[in-house]
Amino acid sequence: MDALRKEFLGKTYPKFSVAVERGRIAQFARSIGTDDAVFFDEDAAKQQGYRAIPAPPTFAYSITMDAGQAFNVLEDMGVEKSKAMHGEQGFTYFADICAGDTITGQQKVTDIYDKKNGALIFFVTEMKLENQAGTHVADLHSVIVIRNG
DSSP states (O other), X not given: OHHHHHHHTXXXXXXXXXXXXXXXXXXXXXXXXXXXXXXXXXXXXXXXXXXXXXXXXXXXHHHHHHTTOTTHHHHHHTOOGGGEEXXXXXXXXXXXXXXXXXXXXXXXXXXXXEETXXXXXXXXXXEEEEOTTOOEEEEEEEEEEEEOO
16 A cells, blocks of 8 residues: 555646536436426526526536546556446536636546555545636545555
8 A cells, every 4th residue: 555655645637628508518417307498508507697508516526537537547556447446526616617618627637545454545646727817616525445455
């Protein structure tokens, strides 16, 4: 476990950017079962005070997946995805993410710990997201659990 800490703890991945498209927001909204017009119709969104069609609350994780960031740690370690599971996900929002935005983020490994005498390894990552204006829109917190052995 110590070697894993030394190699990955504090690792910061390269910045990425993703254009937030109206169709992608609509697809995500349908997948979570919402039919709220603000996620499909710009006029409805503006009537509700948004500058454009807003992304639903957990859409920010889709941004990280679209940018190929979801499995960075696993790929770096050479861990088979079948040995890993999503342990926790958290979001802190500071501003809306809307259609037309370009979101930039950077992922960092902030903690690594084990449980069950090393049988389970937990990797904690944090990611700050900003829009094209440099506005801090969200922080993402994620825990990946890996079966060791």
